[in-house]
Amino acid sequence: MEITEEKTSAQNGVENDYVLPRRFPLDNAATIYPAARTNTYACTYRICFIMKEDVDPDILRQAAKDIIPRFPTFFAQLRAGLFWYYFEQTSDNDIVVEEPYYPCYRLKLLDSDKPAFRIIYYKRRLGVEVFHALGDGSSSINMLKTLVARYLTLKGENIPDDGSFPSLDDKPTEDEHADMFQRVYEKRLGKPEKETSSYQYKAKTIPNYFQAVHGIVPVSDIKAVSKPMGITLTEFLVANLLYAIYLNDPENRKEIKVSVPINLRPIFGVESLRNFSLFTNVGFVPKDGETTFDDIVASIKGKIKENAQRENMKKAVSRNVGSARNPLLRFTPNVIKRPLLKACYHLAGQSKFMCSLTNLGICEMPQEMLDHIDRMEVLLGGAPKETLACAVTCLNDMLNISFTGTTKEVSIQKNFFRLLSSNGIRVRVESSNKESWEDK
Amino acid sequence: MRCRSCNIDLGEEYVRCPLCGEKASPDEPVLSGLRTAEYPDIKYRKNPKSAFLIYVIIYAILCSAAIVADLIINRRVSDSLWAVFLLPCVWAILFRPLFIHKLYIGSYIMQDAIYISVFMLWCAKSYMRDFSYAIYSGVPMICTISAVLIFVGIFLFPEKRVTALSYFIALFVIGLITLIISLACGYNCVLPAACTVSSNLFITVLAMLEPNEVRGELIARFRA
Numbered sequence: 207m208e209i210t211e212e213k214t215s216a217q218n219g220v221e222n223d224y225v226l227p228r229r230f231p232l233d234n235a236a237t238i239y240p241a242a243r244t245n246t247y248a249c250t251y252r253i254c255f256i257m258k259e260d261v262d263p264d265i266l267r268q269a270a271k272d273i274i275p276r277f278p279t280f281f282a283q284l285r286a287g288l289f290w291y292y293f294e295q296t297s298d299n300d301i302v303v304e305e306p307y308y309p310c311y312r313l314k315l316l317d318s319d320k321p322a323f324r325i326i327y328y329k330r331r332l333g334v335e336v337f338h339a340l341g342d343g344s345s346s347i348n349m350l351k352t353l354v355a356r357y358l359t360l361k362g363e364n365i366p367d368d369g370s371f372p373s374l375d376d377k378p379t380e381d382e383h384a385d386m387f388q389r390v391y392e393k394r395l396g397k398p399e400k401e402t403s404s405y406q407y408k409a410k411t412i413p414n415y416f417q418a419v420h421g422i423v424p425v426s427d428i429k430a431v432s433k434p435m436g437i438t439l440t441e442f443l444v445a446n447l448l449y450a451i452y453l454n455d456p457e458n459r460k461e462i463k464v465s466v467p468i469n470l471r472p473i474f475g476v477e478s479l480r481n482f483s484l485f486t487n488v489g490f491v492p493k494d495g496e497t498t499f500d501d502i503v504a505s506i507k508g509k510i511k512e513n514a515q516r517e518n519m520k521k522a523v524s525r526n527v528g529s530a531r532n533p534l535l536r537f538t539p540n541v542i543k544r545p546l547l548k549a550c551y552h553l554a555g556q557s558k559f560m561c562s563l564t565n566l567g568i569c570e571m572p573q574e575m576l577d578h579i580d581r582m583e584v585l586l587g588g589a590p591k592e593t594l595a596c597a598v599t600c601l602n603d604m605l606n607i608s609f610t611g612t613t614k615e616v617s618i619q620k621n622f623f624r625l626l627s628s629n630g631i632r633v634r635v636e637s638s639n640k641e642s643w644e645d646k
Numbered sequence: 647m648r649c650r651s652c653n654i655d656l657g658e659e660y661v662r663c664p665l666c667g668e669k670a671s672p673d674e675p676v677l678s679g680l681r682t683a684e685y686p687d688i689k690y691r692k693n694p695k696s697a698f699l700i701y702v703i704i705y706a707i708l709c710s711a712a713i714v715a716d717l718i719i720n721r722r723v724s725d726s727l728w729a730v731f732l733l734p735c736v737w738a739i740l741f742r743p744l745f746i747h748k749l750y751i752g753s754y755i756m757q758d759a760i761y762i763s764v765f766m767l768w769c770a771k772s773y774m775r776d777f778s779y780a781i782y783s784g785v786p787m788i789c790t791i792s793a794v795l796i797f798v799g800i801f802l803f804p805e806k807r808v809t810a811l812s813y814f815i816a817l818f819v820i821g822l823i824t825l826i827i828s829l830a831c832g833y834n835c836v837l838p839a840a841c842t843v844s845s846n847l848f849i850t851v852l853a854m855l856e857p858n859e860v861r862g863e864l865i866a867r868f869r870a
Contacts (some may be wrong), residue, residue, distance in 0.1 A: 228859070229866035256683040287867040294866070297805065305686050317753075328686050416688075419664065421654075422680060536870045580681065620652065620665040627653040632676045634655035637664035638685040642656075 224380045226278045229285070229294045234387035234527050235481035236339035238555075240284055240291045240315070241547035248312035251597075252585040253346050254326070254333020255354055258578055261327040262361070267302045269357040270325050274299055276374050277349050279383050279479055280340055281321045286540055293340075296321045304328060308416035309610070309638065310587035313337050325353070330580070332357070338481070343566050343584060343597075344469050345479040348372055351571055358578055370570045372479075382479040390474060390520060391527040401487060403557040404463035407451065409593045409613040418585050418638040419619045421607040425600055427631040437507055440466065440565045443598060443607070444488060444510070445502045447563055450621035452492055452502070463489030465559035468514045469567075470523075484522050486513035487559045499625075561594040562586065568600045576602060585610045594618055614639070648673040657682030705733065724772065735765045751803070752796050756813050759792040763820075782833035786824045786841040793817045793841065797848045800855075808859045811852055812867060818845035 232240075239249040274281050282293035298319040305328035313322055315337065322337035323346075332354065336346045351371035359365050367373045372382075425439070432442035444464055451462050465485045471478060490497070490505035512518075529535065535543065569582055583606050584597035594611045609619045616637075627633050647656040647670040649663035655675035659682055662669055709730045716726035738761040766784035770777050793814060800807045821841030828835045853860045 227862060229862050231866070231869060285866070287869060289868070289870045292866045292869065308688055309685075329684050330681075331683055418685075420683075422677065424677070580683070583683070616665050623654055623665060624652050632655070633653075634657075634675065634677045634680055635649075635652070635663075635665060636657060636682055638688070639664060640685065640687065642662040642664040642667075642670075643659045 224378065226295070226378065226383055229292055230279070230282070230383070231290065231292050231385070232339055233385040233480045233482075234523075234530055235342070235483070237290065237530060238547060238551055239337065239339040241544045242551040243312075243315070244548075248310060248587050249338045250310040250313060250335050250587040251338060251343065251346075252309050252326070252333055252335045252583070252587075253343065253350055254331050254583050255350070255601075256580040256583065257330045257332055258580055260329050261332045263302060263304065263327055265360045266325065266327055266332065266357055267300070269353055269360055270302050271299070272356050272374065273349070273353050276352060276372060276376070276378060277479065278378060280323060280336075280349055282340065283318055283320065283322055284315045284337070284339065286316060289536060289538070289540055289543070291339075291540065293322075301325050302327065305331065308414065309418055309585050310335055310416060311414075333583070341479055342467075342469075342481045342483045343564065344471060344483070345481075347566060347569060348479065351569070351575075354579070355571075355575060358575060363574060363578065365574050366572050368572045370572065378479075382477060384478070385480065386470070386474065386476055386478050386482045387523050387527050390470070390523045392520060392524050393528070401558045402461060404487070404489060404560050405451075405455075405458050405460040406557070407454070407560055407593055407618065409611075409615040411593055411612040412614070413612075415612050415614070416587075416638070417611055417614060417616075418583075419609045419616060420583060420636045421609075421623050421626070422581065422634040422636070423605045423607060423626065424632055425603050425605050428605060428626075431629045431631060435503055437503060438510075440563075440598075441503075441506060441510060443565065444563055445499065445506055446625050447561070447596060447618075447622055448490060448502050448506070449499050450618050450625060451560060452497055453621045454618050456492075456496075459492055459494070461489050461491045463487045463559045465562040466510055467562065467564045468510075468519065470519060473514065473516055473519055484519060485559075485562070486510060488513070489559075561596065563596040563598065565598040581606055583608055647671065648675060655680075708733065727772070731765050731768050735761055738762065751799055752806070752810050752813050755792050755795050755799075756816065759788050759817075762788050778831065778833055781824050782828045782835070783837055786821055786837040789817045789820050790837065790841045790844055793845050793848055797851075800852065807852065807856055808863045811849065811860055811863050814845050814849045814852065818842060818849065821845055
C-alpha cells in the first residue's frame, strides 16, 4: 500500500473512536531489540531537556500521570509470546525517578508491571530513558515535549498548543500506533546491495560503565564552515567523525563506516509514535598515503541523501518486513528464535559500521517553552561492540553533540572537538565523568 | 574556564580538561551564558545475574564433590545423583516459597511443578526402573494440584487473573501428553484425565470471567 500525504481522521475532524488494544505487537524494527539485549547492552537511549530551574519531582509525577492516556504505546511492558514478543499496557505507571545509576541503565523488562521506560530528573535535567522497542528518537521527543509542556502548565505557565507536539486534548490515532513498516512493505522489490564490514575501534570496555561527553556548538558556526564545502550539517559532522576515527589509528587501511539513522516519517509523510526509522552506512577507505579531511568530504558528499531516497528506503523496509514474514521464521518458537536473532545481530549487523551518528534535527516548540529550557541532550546506549555512539540535537540555535560509550577512552572525542575548534567553531565540552572537577 | 590545548570552553567546575587531562586555564569562555548540567555522583551497579551465577557455581561444586566422594567410597554414583536432583527440589519446596512475590505466584507454582515432575521422572527411572509410575500418577497429580492452586490464585489476585491462562494451557498440554501415553500403553488414566479436564475447566471458567482479556491474551501470545 502506498503511503501518501493523507490526513489522519483526527486532522480531518472526523470523530476518532480508536482505542489501542491492551496487548499489541511490536513493530518490525522493534523485534530485534528484545533479542539483542544483553546484560551490558540495554537497548536504551536517553532524551532530556536541561531546564533553566531545578525540576520539581511532585509536579513532574503529576504531569507523567496526565500524559498516560495520550501515549498508551509508551506505557507498556514487554511480554513473551509463543512466537514473538508483544507489549502489554501497564497498571503501575509510577516511573518518575531521580537519576539513580549510569545514563541508559538497563530497564526491568518482562517480569515487571511498570512500562519499559523511565522518566528521570536530576537538578535541572528532565528526561526519559526508553527501551528502543517502544519507539525511536522522534517519537520519544514528541512524548517528552508533551510531558514538559504539561509540567510547565502545572507550574502555572501558559503553554500554547502550536501543533509542534501531540496535544493532550487530542485522542491517540490509529496511524500514530500502526506499524508503518507493514504499510510501506511491497513484496516484489529488489534487495539492497550487500555491505562490507567496517573497521572496528578496539578499546577496553567496562561492564555497566557509561560515559557521556557533550559538545555544545552554535549552529551558525558549523553552517559557516559546512556551506562553503557544499555539504549539509549532518554530512559535515559525519566527515568530522570519520576523520577523528582515522586520526586515532592512521595505520588502518580498512573501510571506516558510520551508521546514520534516517527518519522515515518525512519521506513517507506519516506521523508515528512507534519506531519508523532505518539506518544507512557511510564511510571511506583510507588511502595508502595520508588521507585528508577533503578526501573524506568528497567520499561521502551526497551519499546520505542518495541512500535515503524513497525507493532505497522502501527496498530496505521490504527486506526487513519480508524476512519477518517468512513462514519459517514466523512459526519458530520464541525460545529458539531469540538466540538466533541475537547471534545475527551481534555477529553480522554490528560489524557493518564502527559507530552511529544520529541527528535528530531541530527540536521545535513554542517560545513559551523555550524560555524555560537551556538545551537538549540525547544519549545513545551503545551496543556491545560499538564502543562509541554519537547523537546530535538542536535547540535554541545551539547544537548538542553527545558522545557516549562504555569505555574511559576519549581519544576520538578529543580529535572530533579539536577538529571543530581548529575550523574556528566555538565549542564547550562537558562530561558525565566528574574526575575533571574540582575536589574530585 | 578553557582548555588551551583543545581550544574549547569548560564549565566553572572543571580543573582539568575531560578530553586531554590538561589543567584548565581560568580564561573567559568564548560561548557565554552557558551553565554546566550536573550529573549525579554515579554509583556502580553490578550485573543482576552475577548472584545467580554464584549460586550455580556453588551448586556445581557441591554436586561434583558429592559425585567424586560417592565414586571413591561406594564406586558408584547413584546416591550422589540423588543429592544432585534433591538439592533443587529442597530449594523449590522449602526455600523458594519464602521469596514468592504475590504477583508472580503462578510463575513460581509452575516452575516448582516442573522441578518436581522432573524429579519424579528421575526417581521412577532410577528406583522403579520404569517411567510409567511418574507418567500416570506423579506428574499428572502434581500438575492437577498446581492447576487447583493457580485457580484459587485467580480469585485472590484478580488483577493478575489473565496471566494464569498460559499456565492452564501448559498444564493442559502436559495432562494431554500423559493421557495419550497412558492410553497408548494401557496405564491407569484417572490422574492424567483429571489433569486434562481440570485445566480445561479452569480455562473455560477464566474465559467466562474475563472474556475480552482472555481473547486478547490468546491472540497476543500465539500470534505468529
